[in-house]
Amino acid sequence: MISVIISCYNAELFLKETIESALNQTFPPLEIIVVDNGSTDNSVEIALSFGPPVNVIRQLIIKELFIK
Numbered sequence: 001m002i003s004v005i006i007s008c009y010n011a012e013l014f015l016k017e018t019i020e021s022a023l024n025q026t027f028p029p030l031e032i033i034v035v036d037n038g039s040t041d042n043s044v045e046i047a048l049s050f051g052p053p054v055n056v057i058r059q060l061i062i063k064e065l066f067i068k
Helices: 015-023 043-048
Strands: 003-008 031-036 054-058
Touching: 003 015, 015 031, 015 043, 031 043, 043 054
Parallel strands: 003 031, 031 054
Antiparallel strands: none
16 A cells, blocks of 8 residues: 655646656555645645545645734
């Protein structure tokens, strides 16, 4: 059994090809976990479009506001 972890940040240009490559290995993975580090592009949507066995974990970036 193989699990693949892919971390990404604004990786929409490469993410589809990366996931497809992982899925097409000689020993297909049991799961692919895409960890999104607060992307502002379509990375999350691309990963979600694959469905199982691809799972997406999103890290939301919260900007602190400082009032002077």
